Amino acid sequence: MKWPLSKKMETSLLTCVIHKSEQITMYCADHSQLCCSKCVELNHRPCLQVTPLHQAARGKSIDFKNLSVSTENTHSQMKQCETYQEDRMKSLKVSYKEHERLIVDGLRVNIVSYLRECETSTVNTTHEHMQYPISEMREEIKYLLADFEKSTIKEKKEELNLKQAPLKVVRNSCIRLQYELFHLHVAIRKVLGKELSFIASKKCLENIQQSDIFIKENFSNKALAVNGKSVYNVKMPSDSNTCGIDSICALPNGQVLVSDYGNNKVKLLNQQYQVVSHCNVSHYNDPPDMCLITPTEVAVTVNGEVQFITVSQSQLAKGRKLKLQNSCHSIAHNQGDLYTCSDTALYKFTLSGKLVCRLYEDTSADYTGLYH
Numbered sequence: 001m002k003w004p005l006s007k008k009m010e011t012s013l014l015t016c017v018i019h020k021s022e023q024i025t026m027y028c029a030d031h032s033q034l035c036c037s038k039c040v041e042l043n044h045r046p047c048l049q050v051t052p053l054h055q056a057a058r059g060k061s062i063d064f065k066n067l068s069v070s071t072e073n074t075h076s077q078m079k080q081c082e083t084y085q086e087d088r089m090k091s092l093k094v095s096y097k098e099h100e101r102l103i104v105d106g107l108r109v110n111i112v113s114y115l116r117e118c119e120t121s122t123v124n125t126t127h128e129h130m131q132y133p134i135s136e137m138r139e140e141i142k143y144l145l146a147d148f149e150k151s152t153i154k155e156k157k158e159e160l161n162l163k164q165a166p167l168k169v170v171r172n173s174c175i176r177l178q179y180e181l182f183h184l185h186v187a188i189r190k191v192l193g194k195e196l197s198f199i200a201s202k203k204c205l206e207n208i209q210q211s212d213i214f215i216k217e218n219f220s221n222k223a224l225a226v227n228g229k230s231v232y233n234v235k236m237p238s239d240s241n242t243c244g245i246d247s248i249c250a251l252p253n254g255q256v257l258v259s260d261y262g263n264n265k266v267k268l269l270n271q272q273y274q275v276v277s278h279c280n281v282s283h284y285n286d287p288p289d290m291c292l293i294t295p296t297e298v299a300v301t302v303n304g305e306v307q308f309i310t311v312s313q314s315q316l317a318k319g320r321k322l323k324l325q326n327s328c329h330s331i332a333h334n335q336g337d338l339y340t341c342s343d344t345a346l347y348k349f350t351l352s353g354k355l356v357c358r359l360y361e362d363t364s365a366d367y368t369g370l371y372h
């Protein structure tokens with residue numbers, strides 16, 4: 001014996017989703033849509049297959065078990081989508097807080113060193129005399145600093161809100177659809193009678209469809225979302241060949257390094273993606289790979305060796321070179337360890353080039369280690 005459907009749920013099932021004061025009375029098979037009299041009047045006049053509900057429901061058997069499973073699946077996907085939006089909002093907040101802190105810290109350091117300068121330059125000569133103006137100056141600067149902090153924070157907060165707003169909209173739609181799915185899921189296990197069952201199943205399907213579209217547009221199981229794409233030309237006047245960018249490495253300060261296999265160069269791009277410096281590296285047979293070692297140092301694979309390149313004041317300079325025992329096609333760095341791939345194996349090295357271990361090897365073919 002099922003628990004009966006509550007009156008409230010029954011009423012909500014019978015209500016037109018568009019016209020909340022109207023009851024569903026018809027079904028348009030042309031649009032596969034449940035309709036109230038207003039719907040019919042406004043949107044389905046030319047439709048050929050608009051029939052009263054009881055007629056539409058007649059003779060239709062509904063697979064509630066299947067429907068229940070799909071509803072549940074969709075519901076859990078929507079839950080994931082909601083969590084994902086929440087996480088994005090949180091990470092935005094964290095990065096803004098960090099940014100804000102850096103700006104304020106920077107300003108504080110500047111002001112303190114300025115004050116020290118003032119004090120040392122005046123203290124020796126007219127210490128007595130200057131005491132008061134300095135403390136006054138200190139107060140003045142403190143006041144300015146507080147003001148700056150306030151205004152920066154305010155500005156950043158507004159920016160943050162602006163960026164979070166669309167995420168909030170998506171999250172709220174997520175919550176609404178989840179709520180509806182949940183109630184329909186409860187309802188389809190309880191409905192009795194042909195017409196109500198018909199309505200419940202159609203509403204369920206419609207909701208699943210809407211949610212699927214929603215997920216495709218906002219989630220689609222990706223941890224990364226492409227926000228946009230821009231094209232920049234990194235060709236230099238001295239380049240004689242077509243540029244071939246095989247690897248790229250972003251520095252924390254926003255500068256970017258690219259390796260140009262076509263012209264045997266590693267190029268440094270500024271924050272506007274213009275080439276500001278380069279250094280020559282000869283890749284005879286192997287496209288280079290690159291990874292970040294410190295905020296101002298990268299490692300590039302060059303003909304099976306590892307070339308370190310440092311970035312200082314927007315200039316590139318070649319540093320030390322590691323000759324490894326094996327060939328080296330690709331490279332990665334994690335917490336002081338270098339990982340490289342040879343023809344067939346993955347190795348772990350120290351930053352000084354000492355082999356730690358071979359982590360993995362696949363000798364089933366000649367070059368299983370390429371492109372990893």
Ligand SMILES: [Zn+2]
Pocket residue numbers: 016017018019022035036037038039040
């Ligand atoms: Zn309606």
Ligand SMILES: [Zn+2]
Pocket residue numbers: 028029030031033043044047
């Ligand atoms: Zn229609």
